[in-house]
Amino acid sequence: MASLFLVLVLVTAFDPGFTYVLEGESKTLKWPPAYHLKGDAIDILTGVIKPFEIWYSDKLNQSRVDYYGGTVKHYIVGENDEKYGKEFVVNPVTNEEETNVNVCKEKDFEGPATNFLGSVADFEYQGQETYNDRVLDVWKYYKNEEDDQKVEQMLYAYQDADGFDIPVVREVKASNLWIGTLKDHTVSRYYDFSKPADADLDYNLDATCKDTVKSSDFMEKLHLSSDVEKAFASYINRHNKNYGDDHEMRKEIFQNNWRRVVEHNKKNLGYTLTLNKFSDWTEEELANLKGTRLSGEHVGSVPFPHTEEEVEALVQELPDYYDMRIEGYITSVKNQGTCGSCWAFSTTAAVEGALARSNGGRDLDLAEQSMVDCAWGFGNVGCAGGLVDGAYKYILKHGLPTQMEYGLYLDEMGECHRENMTSFYNIKGFAAVPPLSVNAMKVALYKYGPVTVSINANDPLSAYNSGIFFDPSCNSAPANHGVVVVGYGKRDGVDYWIVKNSWGEDYGQDGYILMSATNNNCHILESAYYPIV
Template sequence: MAALPAILVLFLYLNFSSSYILLRDDDNEIIWPTEYHFKGEKLDFMTGQKTTFEAWYSAEQNRSRFDIADGTQSMWYYGDTGYYYERHPITNEEVTNEEICVAWQFGGEQVDFLPDTSDLTYTGQSTTLYDKVVDIWTATEEYKNKMVLETTLYVFKTDSGYDLPVQEVQKEINYNIGQVQGHIITNYYDFSDTVSEEQVTVDNVDDCEENDWGNDFYEDMKHFHHDLPAHVDFAFELFINHHNKFYQDEEYQMRKRIFEKNWRMIEDHNRKNLGYRLELNTFSDKTPEELKHLTGTRVSKHKHHVTMPFPHTVQEVDDLVKELPESLDLRIEGDDTPIKHQGSCGSCWAFCTAAAVEGALARVNGERLLDLSEQSLVDCSWGYDNDGCSGGTLDGAMKYVFEHGLPTEQEYGLYTGIDGYCKIQNMSTTYNIRGFSEVTPRNPNALKVTLFKYGPATVAIYASDRFLQYSSGVFYDFECLGVEYPNHCVTVVGYGVRDGEDYWIIKNSYGEQWGEDGYILMSAKDNNCLVLDSPYYPIV
């Protein structure tokens, strides 16, 4: 079995090898027991999730064990051999709730499950908690962008001379907006200082199937749990390696906290089976401020006079829709160009506009697809309610294309993702539209008719945190309820029905690694996320 890469072996060794005696101010010290068994619960007040657990640790035997949800998932760490074992049930087409065991070589010592006290300071204060007199230890960790992690640990000193944690409280506060963005309480109880060999030994260990790390990030992540600090450390290291990221010191810790919070949110969501799934992606360690560039669409200040009226009455739409197919996918029809990536520029408005124009032109060009320049819109359309990488409007972008056209990316130059000098005057050929029209708002049948008769349409939506982490399924976001204004532009390229639920096929501009190969299926129910508020389509 292949060992971990050297850098990860060192990383795990440093994180899994911890001291039990930590000297503090005024000769105070926390002395954790070297043999223990305890139960506990972790309460996440942001997601409403409660996780129960049980832990065993034996320094003498150099082994430890962690059970979740009454042993539904069990994990053993063998410091004497360097192996990690996990046992859990699986259900597939062949078996139902069959228990399996898998094994990996992690190269470190057994894992300690008591809180990390390396940054804590004794406050000199005590209080009574759960009928115990406990000392209060605190730590405050400040990150960039005024993000602060406040930790409070309540510790009970036993007659035997060692300490026991009773409760740990962690709050993550964003002082930019004055909001608590993370709040987790962990309670510890039922301690004993005796651990038998049987309790930290895997039954039928020879039946455990050996695996290697690093072959598939998403498969590896299935074997980690966000309630274990050691798992968070290792999972984050795999995450940054998978996405070719590099952080140091304070930033590393900040990114890891954001990653852990998003990981919790994703796992909590997927556990509810709401019809769509989320997954960790390249955005999962970014702050909300950093992700604003992904949502650069805003409502127009005024309606442009060149906007043509929608050519069908409500009655005509209702008649036409009866003749439409139950589902339509313009990707199959040949009216959709490949997925692109807007990068760190708030140019979603340019990408959705270019995609709609490309699709409309393909319908009149015998399905000959053109790769039009989004960068030309970023550089040149500042007089049309657009501000380059700082955002833009749907009808403003359409009006610019109507008056000036779009060159191909091959002639204009590659997309740079920054505000550049306009070169439209030097282009030999631009592709114009004869006009554009706003689809009757909040009328799903009108949008279906548009897609069938005229091609792709641009729509302004509200993109939430869950939208950014979308993986698959029909997306219906409760965070959108009550939202008044959109913040992101996408292109509708079809519609369909899955398990009785109508959806729109949406083309995004976050690259092929996002969502379903760059697309999202958005629920057509209740105008979710404002998808029907302001659709436009180009007329060619």
């Protein structure tokens, strides 16, 4: 009963009115073959509340999900063999020529149309409860997978006139028993059930999709490199932590990562790995987090102000250890969620730090969402990735509003509304740190503030736990992730960088990575920029 009590407390915080009534009756859960529902998903770990509207038809093998009142739409069309299909994504784009123009992109999709309610297997009937004066059936799902992972679900539903179950509230919790952490916790609420109209599922009736372009063509229009096209070719819909039919696949991924972590940590290589919230993610899902690419040039709006000789002289005067967090210049670690917006988070974090240095330590919480929505004219494509120098060019031209004024981060692409802002925080320019120079990086950090860098966030780095990260294989693949360096230090004779990530405080060392300064590890010294305020 303890877990049920926690569920009731959590859900009551959003919508009170539960009274528990236990019954000994046995039932079978059965979703309707077609449905239309509205609702919202509350991610307890990130704080994101995502409104949604879903449609599904088993007969048509089609489904659709809209986020934030239809700002972003996903139409999913399954093929006859139920193994392959197409996904059509509609989202707004703002560049320097147009504002909030909807674009429809076509992508390949694996499997039949998505049944957003998931599998009904292994749910057990618990009895009934009264919720807002309505008696609901209570269902529980519990899986303890070989003592490595625990998945719990509590579902509250009612039966319609046709005998199908209609969800009202659903809570999902996934725990890593190996290290005892909660890696997923969401509460979804559903309402306004109805039967879907065929027209609502037909992407052909969406005016935007009459001019559908392939994702690769869309990338080329925005002047991104072929690396971006290749990296996102297998991009799939964001994973709902309700495993359902994916259970065995997730289990295999988890087991492979578990073995890799154990084997690595036995080697005592100077850093440790762990099982974290990414340990059951597919390669495609991990790729979504890593949306930073190189533009092909390494040039700032202003030149780096020191010659190589000056750098070598200046570095002699620097302390061996410098951490801007101690100075109070660095804002708290943020979480980009499942949106590939690291390019926006890394540049915004650097601007926040530079502004704090210039105004006596007053931290500002600037809106990454404003760049996800509005910076499409600079080689950036919202949640599908972007360029660090492109982000700085946008900030140089338009500035950044505060999150308080622009609105909370959505973990999704939204409509640009910068014209409604009353104030922006601007930069005077940005400079490129000379590549492959440890000393130039140290001088830039100490004299000018945080530095945005592009790194290869490979599998070991995704599982980083502690220590100084150095992986000789990390340079075998190109940079794909934007982070910000906020200091440097030395441990046991090894120089390292203090790197702020955007994967939440539960990643690494309270959201940070200590990365070795040896041999340009993970390309960290190849594409570094800092803002000038």
